[in-house]
Amino acid sequence: MMMKTLVALLLVATIAATAHASGEEEYEIFPLQLNSGAASEDATLQGITCSSWRLAVEVHNIIEWSTVPAECENYIGHYMQIPKYRQDSKAVNREAYLWVRTVPLPRDGRNIWIFDIGETTLSNLPYYSQNGFGVHKFNSTLFDAWVEKGVAPVLPETLKLYNKLLNLGIKIVFLTGRTVSQTDVTVENLKRAGYHTWEKLILKDPKEYSGKTALEYKSAERVKLEKQGYRIIGNTGDQWSDILGPAAGRRTFKVPNPMYYII
Structure with missing residues (x-):
């Protein structure tokens, strides 16, 4: 146990020292908890x-997988907790901004960018x-209890893109698989994380979409947005079901998430 603790402390110190030496801001998605996933063996x-x-x-x-292979727990844990994960997220969000800067945007207030929430913005x-x-x-009871805490930390590179899009006059729509019963806690969590304004926050109505896949739900909601006169400039999500299907947007961007797969 003492050896595991020492290894964890050394890894945290190494990450911090590397960030400082490179001139980058020190960053943690959350206080590292290296009781598992500390090893980097591939x-x-x-x-x-x-x-x-x-x-x-x-x-x-590889599609429609249900869980991360047990052999890969340490590898995925290590990837998610070191700067590589943030660097990969940065590459996606940077490309989104570079692209949208080249797009002529009508100034009619109807341009929107869609963001998923879990593993995309929070x-x-x-x-x-x-x-x-x-x-x-996946344990829905345990996960819902986590969501209700309202403490999901921000994904900083997405927040940077969010702010840049607002500066370009693009309105933000959050489209999430969270249910409508989680509306209040989601609003509080988003604002606490730095997402201070948006055009719409769309959460799933379990009655309306009973038996429907995430792809069907998100596609249907995007179609509704277009029928309301919105122009979907871009669409960012961590799942393929976020960015496939009708009305996906002029261009889509997938941020990394090797921890789960949603159909």
């Missing part, structure tokens, strides 16, 4: 490495760090 899984598994997941070659990493980084099957 384990072999059915003839491929965990890093190759993560790549195949991100580019949607991080559920504190929850998943205590639940095997996606190795365990």
